[in-house]
Amino acid sequence: MDGMTVFLANSDQHVNIGKEKHSRNVSVYVKNPHLDLMEEDILYHLDLGTKTHNLPAMFGDIKFVCVGGSPNRMKAFAHFMQKELGHKGEDNDLKDICAGTDRYSMYKVGPVLSISHGMGIPSISIVLHELIKLLHHAKCCDVTIIRIGTSGGLGVEPGSVVITDVAVDSFFKPQFEQVILDRVVTRNTELDQDLASELLECSRGIKDFPTLMGHTMCTYDFYEGQGRLDGALCCFSNEKKLEYLKRAYNAGVRNIEMESTVFAAMCRLCGLKAAVVCVTLLNRFEGDQIKASHEVLAEYQRRPQQLIATLIKKRLGLINDTELLDNAVV
Amino acid sequence: MDGMTVFLANSDQHVNIGKEKHSRNVSVYVKNPHLDLMEEDILYHLDLGTKTHNLPAMFGDIKFVCVGGSPNRMKAFAHFMQKELGHKGEDNDLKDICAGTDRYSMYKVGPVLSISHGMGIPSISIVLHELIKLLHHAKCCDVTIIRIGTSGGLGVEPGSVVITDVAVDSFFKPQFEQVILDRVVTRNTELDQDLASELLECSRGIKDFPTLMGHTMCTYDFYEGQGRLDGALCCFSNEKKLEYLKRAYNAGVRNIEMESTVFAAMCRLCGLKAAVVCVTLLNRFEGDQIKASHEVLAEYQRRPQQLIATLIKKRLGLINDTELLDNAVV
Numbered sequence: 001m002d003g004m005t006v007f008l009a010n011s012d013q014h015v016n017i018g019k020e021k022h023s024r025n026v027s028v029y030v031k032n033p034h035l036d037l038m039e040e041d042i043l044y045h046l047d048l049g050t051k052t053h054n055l056p057a058m059f060g061d062i063k064f065v066c067v068g069g070s071p072n073r074m075k076a077f078a079h080f081m082q083k084e085l086g087h088k089g090e091d092n093d094l095k096d097i098c099a100g101t102d103r104y105s106m107y108k109v110g111p112v113l114s115i116s117h118g119m120g121i122p123s124i125s126i127v128l129h130e131l132i133k134l135l136h137h138a139k140c141c142d143v144t145i146i147r148i149g150t151s152g153g154l155g156v157e158p159g160s161v162v163i164t165d166v167a168v169d170s171f172f173k174p175q176f177e178q179v180i181l182d183r184v185v186t187r188n189t190e191l192d193q194d195l196a197s198e199l200l201e202c203s204r205g206i207k208d209f210p211t212l213m214g215h216t217m218c219t220y221d222f223y224e225g226q227g228r229l230d231g232a233l234c235c236f237s238n239e240k241k242l243e244y245l246k247r248a249y250n251a252g253v254r255n256i257e258m259e260s261t262v263f264a265a266m267c268r269l270c271g272l273k274a275a276v277v278c279v280t281l282l283n284r285f286e287g288d289q290i291k292a293s294h295e296v297l298a299e300y301q302r303r304p305q306q307l308i309a310t311l312i313k314k315r316l317g318l319i320n321d322t323e324l325l326d327n328a329v330v
Numbered sequence: 331m332d333g334m335t336v337f338l339a340n341s342d343q344h345v346n347i348g349k350e351k352h353s354r355n356v357s358v359y360v361k362n363p364h365l366d367l368m369e370e371d372i373l374y375h376l377d378l379g380t381k382t383h384n385l386p387a388m389f390g391d392i393k394f395v396c397v398g399g400s401p402n403r404m405k406a407f408a409h410f411m412q413k414e415l416g417h418k419g420e421d422n423d424l425k426d427i428c429a430g431t432d433r434y435s436m437y438k439v440g441p442v443l444s445i446s447h448g449m450g451i452p453s454i455s456i457v458l459h460e461l462i463k464l465l466h467h468a469k470c471c472d473v474t475i476i477r478i479g480t481s482g483g484l485g486v487e488p489g490s491v492v493i494t495d496v497a498v499d500s501f502f503k504p505q506f507e508q509v510i511l512d513r514v515v516t517r518n519t520e521l522d523q524d525l526a527s528e529l530l531e532c533s534r535g536i537k538d539f540p541t542l543m544g545h546t547m548c549t550y551d552f553y554e555g556q557g558r559l560d561g562a563l564c565c566f567s568n569e570k571k572l573e574y575l576k577r578a579y580n581a582g583v584r585n586i587e588m589e590s591t592v593f594a595a596m597c598r599l600c601g602l603k604a605a606v607v608c609v610t611l612l613n614r615f616e617g618d619q620i621k622a623s624h625e626v627l628a629e630y631q632r633r634p635q636q637l638i639a640t641l642i643k644k645r646l647g648l649i650n651d652t653e654l655l656d657n658a659v660v
Contacts (some may be wrong), residue, residue: 030562030563031562031563031564031565032559032560032561032562032563032564033564034559034560034564034568035560035564038560038619040619041560041619042619042620042621044619044620045552069433070432070433071432072432100624102400102401102402103399103400103449118448118449118450118453119433119448119452119453119456120448120450120451120452120453120455120456121450121452121550121551122449122450122451122452122453122549122550122551122552122588123448123449123450123452123453125450125550125551125552125553126449126450126551126552126553128562129551129552129553129561129562129563130562132562133561133562136562170509170511170512171512172512178551178554178555179500179549179550179551179554179555180554180555180565180566181500181557181566181570181571181574182500182501182502182574219452219509220451220452220455220509221451221452221455221456221459221508221509222375222452222455222456222459223455223456223459224508224509224510225508225509225510227511229362229364230362230364230365230368230371231362231459231463232360232361232362232458232459232460232462232463232466232596232600233360233361233362233459233596233599233600234361234362234363234364234365235361235510236510236511238364240511241511244511244512258452266562266563269563270562270563289368289370289371289372289374290372290374291372294430
């Protein structure tokens with residue numbers, strides 16, 4: 001373990017001491033004193049492990065981790081990054097690093113890791129636990145993690161890209177309730193403000209679609225929890241639905257999805273600079289069903305990828321600030 | 331809509347009146363008065379719809395729906411059912427009915443539908459909303475639904491198959507808390523007792539592995555919420571973990587997974603006779619990591635499938651009670 005973690009019994013708080021104070025690199029921290037005592041760590045849902053794989057050799061150079069729900073979309077993002085980073089010749093056929101399991105898919109393009117996380121808080125939480133351990137075992141440092149997602153919009157044009165400033169729960173609170181054994185612990189869901197501002201800055205060079213910053217509401221389901229009238233179960237009226245969505249809007253919520261609170265909370269606890277960038281597939285004030293054509297939805301889903309690619313290329317020095325403002329990246 | 335649903339405003343309760351009183355068939359009920367007013371229903375995450383697909387023709391004969399987390403496992407189950415039901419000649423190459431999306435996979439073998447649901451309560455709740463609407467639109471009746479899953483065992487030999495009598499939450503309560511708009515509604519998670527007993531009866535003819543009935547605990551994550559010491563985050567001791575797991579065992583819990591409470595609650599509300607049958611991959615009193623070999627785990631995962639196949643064949647009259655008791659089904 002690069003930085004020592006001091007374990008406070010019966011508390012969700014940990015204090016980091018050690019190397020990072022004396023180094024410019026900021027490591028990814030696990031907050032678990034038990035891990036050091038384990039001879040082997042099997043990352044079961046990724047089909048990777050510390051004894052079966054040389055994790056530092058495989059992943060030590062990772063600087064950007066991008067996660068999203070759909071395996072196909074995360075494969076498409078990896079292909080897109082190959083083109084954007086000029087890696088096309090090196091590794092034309094992208095291999096799913098987690099091919100031994102169908103739980104998640106993972107692709108690596110130079111310093112960029114692209115991973116699917118399925119749908120909902122529990123599904124993304126499993127992959128985050130194992131990913132954070134992976135980055136720790138691989139001794140990665142200065143890692144930025146971005147969730148690239150789809151969402152329902154609130155009062156914004158369909159196809160808009162929302163950069164999350166803070167993830168809120170169904171009650172519009174910036175917190176995530178984690179059950180630990182049978183105790184409920186409340187965790188902070190603020191995201192990295194500098195990273196969010198940098199992404200907004202990057203978006204100014206992209207004229208093809210609107211990008212904005214706002215709160216993102218994270219729910220435990222797609223139908224009743226998001227006020228949809230079109231589920232198998234629904235016991236409220238259209239008026240009650242609109243009243244709820246208006247309250248959300250007035251609280252600053254601009255889009256709704258199903259993973260951001262736990263993503264923000266876990267990354268924050270583990271020292272990963274994190275952002276959530278989601279495209280909106282519809283305006284929930286206008287309906288519940290996703291009716292846009294396959295082609296339109298596919299184009300929408302490429303929008304956050306374009307923004308993330310711009311950020312990554314800027315960070316890697318492949319484009320400079322002038323180019324960023326002058327040119328739309330297509 | 332086959333049976334009329336009377337809508338009680340501001341309440342989670344619904345009263346069914348109509349056809350089913352006069353018929354021997356029991357329909358699958360949606361509990362949503364808004365659905366009747368919709369011209370079209372797009373089942374977005376299944377890539378199916380009422381205008382684009384003839385759902386009664388495609389699914390009207392469905393009597394058994396089997397759901398499980400992994401797409402590969404649910405495909406393997408469909409293949410297994412082809413063999414068991416002698417459908418091998420008819421449709422050798424199983425087609426994924428949801429091939430247009432990578433969110434879920436779906437296969438049909440005669441009256442059996444096999445669907446993946448991903449991991450966790452939110453992921454299974456999305457597919458259940460759309461599946462229940464699908465069964466409703468297809469005018470299916472007398473449908474039995476079974477979740478075939480993997481789980482962590484409590485005080486039972488790894489590889490044991492647990493038939494759930496009741497799904498409980500992290501506090502050992504037989505309930506599921508559903509957030510609707512920003513109100514929390516508590517739902518009952520009892521499963522169909524006759525179906526559970528019938529499954530236990532079927533298991534008596536299978537000598538290859540132990541089967542038992544018990545409570546199943548459903549959590550929102552795999553690590554902290556299940557008392558694992560090997561996640562990226564852990565703030566409790568081995569003693570606290572064991573104390574919690576012992577309390578769960580004493581409350582009647584024999585296995586832990588991540589979908590059963592919402593599955594039980596939604597199926598119950600919609601008139602679907604439901605069961606949960608999970609194999610245990612390890613004994614959580616002995617550890618947290620899943621260390622068994624790929625081959626052993628693959629064999630474990632076939633066990634609940636064997637039991638479900640026995641039930642389906644018995645129901646379809648392909649085996650009788652004497653054969654059931656005399657022979658192990660392999």
